[in-house]
Amino acid sequence: MMYDVEKETLPREELEALQLKRLKDVVEKVYYNVPFYRKKFDELGVRPEHIRSLSDVKYLPFTEKQDLRNNYPFGLFSVPKENVVRIHASSGTTGKSTVVGYTQRDVNNWAELMARSLMAAGVTRRDIIHNAYGYGLFTGGLGTHYGAEKLGATIVPVSGGGTKRQIMLLNDFKATVICCTPSYALHLYDVAQEAGVDFKDLSLHTGIFGAEPWTEEMRREIEAKLNLKALDIYGLSEVMGPGVAIECREAQNGLHIWEDHFLVEIIDPETLEPLPYGEKGELVITTITKEAQPLIRYRTRDLTSLNPVPCKCGRTHIKMNKVLGRSDDMLIIRGVNVFPSQIEAILLETEGLSPHYQLILRREDSMDTLEVQVEVDERIFSDKIKSLQMLEKKIQKNIKEFLGVTTKVRLVEPKSIVRSEGKAKRIIDLRDKKQ
Ligand code: DLL
Numbered sequence: 163m164m165y166d167v168e169k170e171t172l173p174r175e176e177l178e179a180l181q182l183k184r185l186k187d188v189v190e191k192v193y194y195n196v197p198f199y200r201k202k203f204d205e206l207g208v209r210p211e212h213i214r215s216l217s218d219v220k221y222l223p224f225t226e227k228q229d230l231r232n233n234y235p236f237g238l239f240s241v242p243k244e245n246v247v248r249i250h251a252s253s254g255t256t257g258k259s260t261v262v263g264y265t266q267r268d269v270n271n272w273a274e275l276m277a278r279s280l281m282a283a284g285v286t287r288r289d290i291i292h293n294a295y296g297y298g299l300f301t302g303g304l305g306t307h308y309g310a311e312k313l314g315a316t317i318v319p320v321s322g323g324g325t326k327r328q329i330m331l332l333n334d335f336k337a338t339v340i341c342c343t344p345s346y347a348l349h350l351y352d353v354a355q356e357a358g359v360d361f362k363d364l365s366l367h368t369g370i371f372g373a374e375p376w377t378e379e380m381r382r383e384i385e386a387k388l389n390l391k392a393l394d395i396y397g398l399s400e401v402m403g404p405g406v407a408i409e410c411r412e413a414q415n416g417l418h419i420w421e422d423h424f425l426v427e428i429i430d431p432e433t434l435e436p437l438p439y440g441e442k443g444e445l446v447i448t449t450i451t452k453e454a455q456p457l458i459r460y461r462t463r464d465l466t467s468l469n470p471v472p473c474k475c476g477r478t479h480i481k482m483n484k485v486l487g488r489s490d491d492m493l494i495i496r497g498v499n500v501f502p503s504q505i506e507a508i509l510l511e512t513e514g515l516s517p518h519y520q521l522i523l524r525r526e527d528s529m530d531t532l533e534v535q536v537e538v539d540e541r542i543f544s545d546k547i548k549s550l551q552m553l554e555k556k557i558q559k560n561i562k563e564f565l566g567v568t569t570k571v572r573l574v575e576p577k578s579i580v581r582s583e584g585k586a587k588r589i590i591d592l593r594d595k596k597q
Contacts, residue, residue: 165281165313166274169422170477177478181425182216184450189213189222192456195240198233199223199458219425219448220436224459230260230400238455239263246454251299252399259299262399263454269308271451272402275420276309279408282418282477283370283393285339287314292337292366294328294346295373296584297321301403302373306341309405315339322346322583325353336365344376344384344392345586348517351387352577366390368411372397372404374585375487375503379510383517394484401447401460407482416469416481423451426480427459428468431489442467444489445482463488465501491589493523495532498567502588505534505569508560514542514553518579525593533570534561540576 164170172180190210192199202223203209212221230238239246248264264272285291291310295302303321310317318335320328322342328350332340340347347369354361369388372395384392396417397404406424407417419426427436428443437443445462465488469481487501494500502521509515519536534557542553554571561569580587 163281163284163286164477165278170278170282170479172422172478174478177421178216180422181450184422185216185219185425185448186210186213188448188450188452188456189458191240192458196238198229198238216425219427219459222448222458224434224446224461225457226461227260227400227463231258234258235261236263238457240456241265241454249299250301250304250399250403252301253299260400262301262402265453268402268452268454271423272305272405273308273312275402275423276305276405277312278420279395279405280306280309280313280315280339280370282408282410282475283339283395284368284391284411285310285313285315285370289339289368290316290318290335290337290365291339291341292318292320292328292332292335294320294322294340294342294350294583295404300584301397301399302341302584305397305403305405306370325350325583326357329354329357329359332364332366333359338365339368339370340366340388340390341370341395343373343582343585344371344380345374345582346584347371347384347388347392349581349583351384352581361388361390364389368393370395370408375485375491375501377503377507377510378484379507380517383510396464396482396485398462398464401449401457401462402452406447410473410475410477412475413473416473416483418473418475418477418479418481421479423449425450426468426482428466429461431461431463431465439468439470442486445485463490465489465492493521493530493532493589495530495567495569498565500532500565500567504565505561506588508564509534509536509557512553512557512560514538515557515573516576518581519588520579521589523589523591523593530593531570532567533572535572535574535579537576537579538573542573543576 246263251259251261297303369390369392393409395408397406407419425448427446431444445464447460449456465486466482516537522533524531558571
């Protein structure tokens with residue numbers, strides 16, 4: 163089922179013609195309205211009239227998170243402030259947060275793309291959506307909220323936290339769809355278990371999870387535990403919020419990017435050159451309909467690849483593969499590059515481990531070391547120390563074998579790793595701390 167069949171199945175030729183028209187419009191708009199862009203364009207010697215085809219996007223300057231910070235808070239607005247009806251911001255782990263503004267039309271477009279996304283995931287107006295994404299400056303809560311209302315579904319704006327109460331509400335309201343981060347979904351499961359509630363007795367049939375990387379192994383774990391179909395949703399506040407891309411229920415394999423609103427490229431993060439379809443690199447997004455704060459070639463830092471093969475769902479919008487992680491989160495341990503998601507995949511393949519883990523980085527004798535802490539389940543925890551040690555060795559060996567990196571593995575007690583209501587904190591970096 164589609165929210166907007168015409169737009170979602172637009173023949174590629176028409177879709178690309180529309181993208182080109184919108185790209186030209188947005189380039190002209192930022193050149194004349196945003197001093198930051200005018201300066202960047204002038205430095206490169208590009209002018210709006212140089213954009214004649216979609217591939218000409220490669221002549222345009224990149225925008226980075228630091229540019230948003232340097233222009234904090236409203237320096238990249240392209241419309242008078244009185245036309246801005248909403249502000250969101252992402253907290254960011256370091257430095258100032260990045261701010262985004264929306265006009266009324268931006269908010270409407272966002273709601274429409276979220277409505278499309280929800281429906282692509284199999285949600286209809288008959289569903290009750292339990293929305294546990296945080297409400298507030300974070301885009302997850304309100305983005306999902308407006309999309310659900312636009313679709314005509316029933317939205318329960320629970321936000322994050324109060325996990326026991328969430329279980330009660332899921333039970334009482336008989337929600338059929340849940341939206342939250344994948345790590346929070348697993349936390350909900352644990353809390354439900356303690357409360358003696360079985361997800362099989364709830365009415366959920368679909369979970370729409372995103373805002374952090376999660377692996378196929380994690381998907382299988384969540385689907386089995388929560389007894390629902392789990393779909394991946396992607397987005398980032400800088401370019402809109404959730405609903406930039408979504409997996410369709412039919413294929414459940416790759417996320418359709420709503421290309422009538424976003425022009426995407428994959429670049430090599432080192433050389434900054436565009437990469438062909440299928441190759442892994444950094445996702446770069448140009449917003450082609452945003453009014454308040456359009457971004458040109460925004461470097462997301464998210465690593466993925468694009469898949470142009472037509473999808474069985476009938477949508478013509480290109481798919482991106484599941485995000486492997488952010489380039490900022492890539493660990494380099496004795497010269498070997500590794501992503502937290504790769505370690506997650508190995509942990510979840512191992513019997514007896516829980517999906518709760520953390521990666522501790524330390525510096526010992528000027529070398530970076532990585533300790534993998536993972537919770538075991540109750541059954542394993544009551545085993546003899548010797549068998550726990552054997553299990554640690556086995557995981558260590560698997561990580562070495564598959565990823566080539568030497569780690570220390572430490573099995574920890576059930577429920578000893580801090581749970582998050584939003585994005586899970588996987589990496590604890592102690593390298594700058596005195597040990
Ligand atoms: O996380 C928006 C969002 C809310 C998306 C709810 C999906 C659901 P930010 O806080 O600005 O916005 O963080 C954006 O989160 O650049 C990715 O690194 C990561 N991210 C978001 N969705 C996914 C996903 C929201 N499905 C940053 N898989 C992005 C992997 C994701 N990473």
